Every structure is written in structure tokens, then in C-alpha cells.
Amino acid sequence: SVSVSSVDHLTSMGFSSADARHALQISGGNVEQAAEWLLTNTSNVPSRNAAVAANTAQTEEDELQKAISASLEEAGANAKNALVKANSTGIGTGTSAQTAASRRAGQAALSRFENQNKKPAKKAPKSNGPSALKTTSASAVSATTGTASITTALQSHPNVKVPKRLSQHDTENVILRCAQRVAPNASAVDTLLKSLKQLQASPTNLRYRTVDTSTPGFKRSLDAPGAVDFLKAMGYHTSHNNHNVLELSFVDPATLFLGLSALEQVQLTSPEYKKNKAEVLFDREIQLILASADQDMEEALRRSEFMTKLPSEPTMGGGIITIELSSTKIQRKFDGDDCLQDILNWLGAHGSVIPEMLDQKTWFLVDRHHSNSIAYNIQELKGKTLQYIGCWPSARLAVVP
Numbered sequence: 121s122v123s124v125s126s127v128d129h130l131t132s133m134g135f136s137s138a139d140a141r142h143a144l145q146i147s148g149g150n151v152e153q154a155a156e157w158l159l160t161n162t163s164n165v166p167s168r169n170a171a172v173a174a175n176t177a178q179t180e181e182d183e184l185q186k187a188i189s190a191s192l193e194e195a196g197a198n199a200k201n202a203l204v205k206a207n208s209t210g211i212g213t214g215t216s217a218q219t220a221a222s223r224r225a226g227q228a229a230l231s232r233f234e235n236q237n238k239k240p241a242k243k244a245p246k247s248n249g250p251s252a253l254k255t256t257s258a259s260a261v262s263a264t265t266g267t268a269s270i271t272t273a274l275q276s277h278p279n280v281k282v283p284k285r286l287s288q289h290d291t292e293n294v295i296l297r298c299a300q301r302v303a304p305n306a307s308a309v310d311t312l313l314k315s316l317k318q319l320q321a322s323p324t325n326l327r328y329r330t331v332d333t334s335t336p337g338f339k340r341s342l343d344a345p346g347a348v349d350f351l352k353a354m355g356y357h358t359s360h361n362n363h364n365v366l367e368l369s370f371v372d373p374a375t376l377f378l379g380l381s382a383l384e385q386v387q388l389t390s391p392e393y394k395k396n397k398a399e400v401l402f403d404r405e406i407q408l409i410l411a412s413a414d415q416d417m418e419e420a421l422r423r424s425e426f427m428t429k430l431p432s433e434p435t436m437g438g439g440i441i442t443i444e445l446s447s448t449k450i451q452r453k454f455d456g457d458d459c460l461q462d463i464l465n466w467l468g469a470h471g472s473v474i475p476e477m478l479d480q481k482t483w484f485l486v487d488r489h490h491s492n493s494i495a496y497n498i499q500e501l502k503g504k505t506l507q508y509i510g511c512w513p514s515a516r517l518a519v520v521p
Contacts, residue, residue: 126151130158133326134369155324159371292378294353299382301346303390306397308344313383316354319368320376329368331356354379402521403446409471410448419472426468426475431458439506439513443467444488445474446519456507460496463506467519474519488516 122144129151130140135158147153302308319328331351332338342348351366354375359365386393413420431454438453441463452466463485467474477483484495487510496509506512 122149126154130154133324133329134367152324159323291353291375295350295375295378295382298346298350298353299379299386300390302344302350302383303386304392304396305344305347306393306400307341308347309383309386309393311341312347312350313380313387316376316380316383319371320380323371329371331366332362332364333366334364350379398521399446406446406448406471406519409473410445412471422472423469426465426472429462429465430469431455431462439511439515441506441511441514442516444516444518445470454506454512456512457505459503459505460498460509460511461502463511463517464498464502478519483519483521486518486520487511488518493518493520 122141126144126149127137127140130143131137133155135143139158140154143154143157144151147157299309302312315328315331319325322328331342333342333348348366354368355370355372356366356368359367413423434453434455438455440451441454442449442451443463443466450466450470454462464475464478467478474483478485478498481498485498486493486495501509506515511517
């Protein structure tokens with residue numbers, strides 16, 4: 121006998137009750153062995169075999185219906201051609217010339233045949249007002265626009281190859297494409313890779329087979345283009361009980377291996393991933409520097425020394441200088457005859473290590489007003505005025521790695 125609690129436990133993992141009972145009978149009532157059997161013997165599950173057989177039968181029936189329809193259409197076309205031929209050549213009693221009577225008889229027969237084969241036009245649904253008309257038009261356009269546009273393009277450009285939709289590619293290709301879409305977001309790549317490794321280590325753990333897209337953690341780490349598509353390519357699907365939750369009913373080792381390999385390849389070879397990863401690490405370092413004065417007395421003293429070197433901020437007039445320190449922005453007014461060294465002292469007042477990193481050319485000070493973000497030569501321009509270097513009456517600068 122199979123306990124009800126064991127069956128309920130397996131059905132909560134996404135298996136049907138019939139499959140759960142079958143697996144429990146094979147495993148002698150052991151829930152863990154039953155779950156492992158269901159994951160590794162998906163092709164032997166009775167309900168799946170029945171579904172495959174039903175789909176095969178339905179396909180055969182559809183093919184038979186198509187053949188019958190094609191045969192009827194061909195017979196109708198042959199009959200119509202015969203009537204047209206008779207009407208044009210004439211139906212006589214031993215004479216080759218077509219009489220007026222035979223001509224009228226042929227035309228009448230052809231007219232009756234065409235009327236019988238005309239399909240009645242579908243009645244338009246009743247409209248309850250402008251909103252109903254708008255809904256009907258929108259649904260009609262959405263159903264026909266895609267097919268019509270593709271057909272028209274192929275007719276006018278027969279040598280053009282229409283690319284496949286994402287769903288039409290094989291699983292491996294879809295996983296690789298989605299991994300490349302996620303590549304510009306290093307945090308999403310790292311989080312997905314970590315999650316898949318945890319799933320690989322504990323495939324029966326429901327915690328790793330459920331993703332809630334509404335949580336702050338998901339929005340912080342995985343709210344990136346391609347992340348949800350990647351999870352769906354791995355087999356996750358929307359929960360029937362909560363549309364914000366993605367569930368994984370079956371863990372396929374081969375698909376899991378493909379996902380891990382694709383993400384590891386992105387980490388090793390993608391320039392977009394490496395660039396964003398460097399930006400993330402730089403932002404983390406900047407935030408630590410900005411907060412260090414609260415915990416380090418010596419750092420606070422060094423910053424105060426930089427502050428004493430700063431010129432007074434203009435109360436009237438002056439130009440506004442904005443500097444981006446990764447995700448943090450600072451802003452202050454300067455006069456046109458203040459020099460670049462005053463900007464460096466201002467940066468030192470926010471973190472004493474920042475001017476050192478700029479002097480060593482580990483970091484760079486760039487002008488965001490230029491499309492190419494030109495970097496300033498600190499050593500040569502330290503003593504030049506802000507007006508001379510083009511940073512007055514306003515400037516938007518940034519410290520970058």
C-alpha cells in the first residue's frame with residue numbers, strides 16, 4: 121500500500137498522482153527513491169507514454185482529414201474545368217457550331233456550380249460600442265499581420281531567408297542565445313550560475329526549483345534582459361497558482377549541463393560581461409572608499425587636509441561642476457580661474473586615495489560632455505584653469521577605472 125502523505129509530497133513537486141503512485145510502488149514506498157526514479161526515468165512514466173500515444177493518434181487523424189479535403193477540392197476543380205470546356209466548345213447534336221441554346225445551358229450550369237461551391241461569409245460579431253469594434257480590429261490585425269507580412273516579403277524577395285523564432289530553435293541553441301543576452305549584466309550571470317550549481321548539487325530540493333520574480337532579491341540580481349528566458353529554456357515554467365513564480369517540474373541533467381557550460385563560457389569569453397564586471401567591482405570599491413572616513417580616524421584627517429586646500433565656493437555666479445564616482449554623484453560651484461588641482465583636492469575630500477589613483481593612472485578623470493569621454497592628462501593640466509581646459513561655466517566629469 122502507498123501512503124497518501126507520500127503521494128501528496130511527490131505531487132507537490134510537480135508529478136501527477138498516478139505517476140507518484142507508480143514510482144512509490146516500484147521504490148517500496150521510499151519517497152526519495154521514488155523522486156529519483158521519476159527524474160531519471162521520464163520516458164517510462166505511464167502518463168507520459170499515454171500522452172505520446174494520444175498525440176500520435178491525433179496527428180494521424182489530422183493527416184487523414186487533410187488528404188480527404190485535398191481530394192474533394194481536386195474533384196471540384198476537375199468538375200468545374202469540365203463545365204468550362206463544355207461551355208466554350210459547345211454541346212451539339214452532330215454539329216461543331218455552338219447554338220444559342222447550348223451556350224445558355226452551359227452558362228447556367230457553370231453558374232449553378234459556382235454558387236454551390238461558394239462558402240458563406242462569416243458574420244461579424246455584434247458590436248456593443250466603440251470598445252468592441254476596437255477589440256475586434258486589434259485581434260484581427262494581430263492574427264494576420266505577422267503571416268501576411270512574411271508572405272509578402274517572400275514574394276517580393278524570394279532569396280531572403282526569414283530567421284527562425286526563438287521557440288523554433290533546439291534547446292541548446294536557445295540556451296546559448298539567452299546566455300549571450302544576459303552577458304552585459306554580470307550580476308545576473310553570476311547569480312544564475314550559482315543557482316544552477318546549487319540545483320545540480322540538490323536536484324530534489326524545492327528551494328532551488330522555485331523562483332519568485334517578485335522578490336527584492338530577484339529584482340536586484342536577475343531583473344535583466346534574457347534572465348527569465350534563460351530560466352524558461354532550462355525548463356522552468358510559470359506556476360498555475362502564482363504568475364510571479366517560476367517552477368521546475370523535472371530536472372534534466374543534460375539541459376542543466378548545457379546551462380552551466382553556457383554561463384561559464386560567458387564569464388570566460390564575453391567582453392560585455394568583463395566590462396560590466398569591472399564596473400561592478402569599481403562601484404563596490406568606490407562605495408567602500410566613500411564610507412571609510414566613518415571608521416578610520418586617519419582617513420578623516422587626510423580628507424580634512426584636502427578640504428583646507430579648497431577655494432571658497434562662490435555664493436553668486438560660478439559654474440557648477442558635477443563628478444560621477446561610479447553610481448554616486450557629487451556637485452559643487454567653482455570660479456573660472458580655479459584650476460584642475462582644486463578639482464583633485466575636492467575629490468580628495470571625499471576619499472584621500474582618489475587623487476593618488478588618478479596620478480598613478482590606475483583611474484582616469486574623463487569629460488562626459490565629449491562623446492568619446494576624453495581623459496584628462498592630470499600631470500600636464502593640474503595648474504591650468506577650469507576655463508582653459510573647458511570645464512567652465514559647467515562640466516560633467518567622471519572617475520573611471
